[in-house]
Amino acid sequence: MRLSEKPQIKSVSSYFLVLIFLLLPLHVSNQTTSAKEALESLNSTETGVFARGELAYVSNGKDLGTETYKLIKRESGEIVMISEGVVTPPIPIPFVTPKIKFNQEITVGNDLAPQSLELNYNGPLGIGSKKIRAIVKDGRIDADLGGEQKGAKLESIYSYFQGTGGAQAVTSLILAKKEDLGEIVEIRTGGTGPQSGDKDRLKAYLVLKREERRELEINGSRKVIEQYVLNDPESKVDKVILADSGTFIAYLRQSEENSFYVYRSDLLGKDYQF
Numbered sequence: 001m002r003l004s005e006k007p008q009i010k011s012v013s014s015y016f017l018v019l020i021f022l023l024l025p026l027h028v029s030n031q032t033t034s035a036k037e038a039l040e041s042l043n044s045t046e047t048g049v050f051a052r053g054e055l056a057y058v059s060n061g062k063d064l065g066t067e068t069y070k071l072i073k074r075e076s077g078e079i080v081m082i083s084e085g086v087v088t089p090p091i092p093i094p095f096v097t098p099k100i101k102f103n104q105e106i107t108v109g110n111d112l113a114p115q116s117l118e119l120n121y122n123g124p125l126g127i128g129s130k131k132i133r134a135i136v137k138d139g140r141i142d143a144d145l146g147g148e149q150k151g152a153k154l155e156s157i158y159s160y161f162q163g164t165g166g167a168q169a170v171t172s173l174i175l176a177k178k179e180d181l182g183e184i185v186e187i188r189t190g191g192t193g194p195q196s197g198d199k200d201r202l203k204a205y206l207v208l209k210r211e212e213r214r215e216l217e218i219n220g221s222r223k224v225i226e227q228y229v230l231n232d233p234e235s236k237v238d239k240v241i242l243a244d245s246g247t248f249i250a251y252l253r254q255s256e257e258n259s260f261y262v263y264r265s266d267l268l269g270k271d272y273q274f
Contacts, residue, residue, distance in 0.1 A: 047075050053248065054266040055165040057087060058273075060259055064088055065099075067262075069166030077110030079173075083166035089128065100128045104163050112174050117161045117189050134161065134189045141187055143202060150202045159185035162204075165262040168241060169248045175228050176246035181208050184230065206230040206239065214242065216249065218267050225249060250274065 051071040057064035067085030074080065084103040100123045107115045119132040130146035136159075142151045158181055160171045174184070186204040209231040213224050225244045232239065242249040250263035252274055261274050 047073050051169065051247075053166070053169065053264055055085070055262050056265040056270070056272070057165065057262050058260070066265070067102075067165050069169060071169055078115070079108050079110070079112070079170065081106040081108075081166055081170055083164060085164065085166075098123050098127050102164060104166060106161050106163055106167055106170060108170055112170065112177060114159055114161050114187060117163055117187075119163055119190060130190070132190050134187065136187070141202060143187075143189055145190060152202045154185065154187070154203070156183065156185040156205075157181075158183070159187060161187050161189050163189060165251065168251050168262070172241060172243040172248035173246045175226070175241060175243060178208075183207055186232075201234075204232055204234070206232055209238065216242065216268075218244070218249070 049070050049072050053069050055067040055069070057066065065085055065087030067083055069081060069083030072080045072082065082103075082105050084101070086099050086101050088097060088099055100121050102119065102121045104117070104119045106117050109115055114136045116136070117132070117134040121128055121130045121132075123129045132143070132145055134141060134143040136154055139154055140151065141154050143149070158174055158178065160174055161167055175181070184206050186206055188202055188204055207230065209229040212227045212229070214227040215222055215224050217223070218225075223244065225242055228241045228243070230239045230241070231237070238254040240252040240254060242252075248264065249267060250261060253260040263272055263274070265272070
């Protein structure tokens with residue numbers, strides 16, 4: 001799979017691949033819903049948009065950007081996540097503060113297995129611009145990461161695309177659906193945040209380190225939600241996803257070098273801090 005691409009300013013655009021991914025909706029009710037009930041509700045959902053969300057990006061205490069997304073169910077049972085947003089690179093660039101706009105579309109099967117990803121970054125004068133494409137078919141990933149071609153076998157039961165924050169809406173559903181999940185593959189197709197210290201791997205094997213319950217204030221009410229701690233053994237970075245029975249709430253990248261998180265600003269409010 002190849003795409004024609006205009007030459008990019010790699011020394012600058014590489015900064016923008018250092019920005020990450022994250023979050024989801026289903027819907028947040030005032031009553032506790034089990035993961036099983038949430039997935040049964042999803043299966044019975046008619047076609048069309050069944051969830052929307054607004055995200056805020058924060059790195060080292062500084063606002064990086066925002067994103068809006070929606071989840072759509074097709075007649076075939078496939079789920080499509082469509083999002084758009086704008087981010088500012090966390091690394092200062094002399095004499096300029098560029099805003100990078102992006103749009104994204106991820107398609108997964110009715111079993112939530114990844115099928116395709118399209119992610120476009122568009123910066124002023126081409127700075128930070130990049131087109132990313134990925135397809136999963138017949139147990140194989142083929143990706144065009146802004147002109148760099150990569151491919152690999154995909155044999156794991158559970159896997160997801162690392163896109164922008166909205167991609168974690170799908171990841172949260174997978175975690176709710178999981179049965180004896182010990183490992184999940186992150187398909188590293190670029191995102192809007194720190195890349196956990198390694199840009200060479202197309203696949204990262206993450207281990208479910210622990211699953212916990214955590215109390216959080218959502219829309220003014222205290223609620224107990226799920227906290228999934230995924231560990232990347234190679235980079236030794238913990239990636240934490242907060243969800244409410246399949247509904248994505250927040251994503252936290254826990255690292256001494258660079259704290260980063262994405263959260264549902266429409267649920268937790270503006271200027272929320274973890």
